[in-house]
Amino acid sequence: MSKKTAQVLPAVDSTAVFKENIFNGKVLFCTGGGSGICKGMTEAVVCRTPNEERLDRLTASAEELSVATGKICLAVQGDVRYPAQLREAVAQTIKKFGRIDFVICGAAGNFLAPISGLSENGFRTVIEIDTLGTYNTIKATIEHLRATKGSYIMVSATLHYRGTPYQIHVSAAKAAVDAASAVLAVEEGPHGVRSNVIAPGPIGGTEGVDRLSTASGSDWGLLSPAGRLGDIRDIANATIFLFSDAASYITGQILPVDGGNMHLGTTQLPYPQAVLDPESVKAEIKSRL
Numbered sequence: 001m002s003k004k005t006a007q008v009l010p011a012v013d014s015t016a017v018f019k020e021n022i023f024n025g026k027v028l029f030c031t032g033g034g035s036g037i038c039k040g041m042t043e044a045v046v047c048r049t050p051n052e053e054r055l056d057r058l059t060a061s062a063e064e065l066s067v068a069t070g071k072i073c074l075a076v077q078g079d080v081r082y083p084a085q086l087r088e089a090v091a092q093t094i095k096k097f098g099r100i101d102f103v104i105c106g107a108a109g110n111f112l113a114p115i116s117g118l119s120e121n122g123f124r125t126v127i128e129i130d131t132l133g134t135y136n137t138i139k140a141t142i143e144h145l146r147a148t149k150g151s152y153i154m155v156s157a158t159l160h161y162r163g164t165p166y167q168i169h170v171s172a173a174k175a176a177v178d179a180a181s182a183v184l185a186v187e188e189g190p191h192g193v194r195s196n197v198i199a200p201g202p203i204g205g206t207e208g209v210d211r212l213s214t215a216s217g218s219d220w221g222l223l224s225p226a227g228r229l230g231d232i233r234d235i236a237n238a239t240i241f242l243f244s245d246a247a248s249y250i251t252g253q254i255l256p257v258d259g260g261n262m263h264l265g266t267t268q269l270p271y272p273q274a275v276l277d278p279e280s281v282k283a284e285i286k287s288r289l
Contacts, residue, residue, distance in 0.1 A: 032106035044236030080133030086140040100144040105134040106155040130173035149192035185252030194251035201258020203230040226259030
């Protein structure tokens with residue numbers, strides 16, 4: 001009997017289904033927008049914001065987006081772990097554009113490590129970047145989103161939906177982010193502010209997959225019900241929807257964008273070998289912090 005393989009389906013660029021100009025006059029503040037998923041999310045909003053000025057985090061990405069879209073992107077260096085730096089970044093944004101309508105809380109850190117090999121400092125660092133960084137971003141921007149009746153998107157993950165080996169630090173951090181978004185939606189809803197979570201699964205062309213994944217190529221046809229590895233455009237599409245007026249009655253929700261992977265209940269590292277003998281799987285781990 002021959003071994004069956006799943007069809008690997010191509011990613012679809014469906015951003016054309018969204019109306020142009022839907023974000024006209026809006027301003028986006030994004031943490032972690034220098035590369036990967038958050039850069040793609042920022043670009044998606046920019047491309048639907050004609051004659052509009054915006055924020056991006058790093059100069060290189062800001063210049064690239066400015067050239068590609070013809071819009072103004074402001075790069076502000078800062079560390080989400082330090083509230084004063086975030087407040088300064090927000091102040092520069094307000095000085096330049098006069099308002100903030102959308103906030104993407106996307107700064108994050110990750111690496112593979114079992115509990116037995118994860119230092120207290122390593123755990124704390126991820127919590128500081130992901131969880132405290134999200135909270136600090138909320139605190140620095142909330143008065144401005146109240147003024148514009150704006151919207152938050154937190155970038156989370158699907159790792160904590162089950163016990164994912166080697167990911168206790170990120171699982172704990174992202175579970176807290178999900179909870180924070182829910183409370184934010186409840187407390188700030190009466191002020192006209194919405195908050196939702198996008199939980200990406202494995203997304204190709206990102207640091208997360210490049211550094212953390214042990215799968216490659218057509219393997220994703222077998223690992224995903226959708227038949228392919230995720231694409232940054234998949235996250236971008238969800239971003240446009242959640243920030244748009246079409247989602248005006250959607251708040252406090254978590255939207256997994258993972259091709260159905262979370263329903264498989266599988267792990268890429270061999271179990272229980274990976275937890276009984278961490279040394280045996282080092283070759284499968286592409287990179288560590």
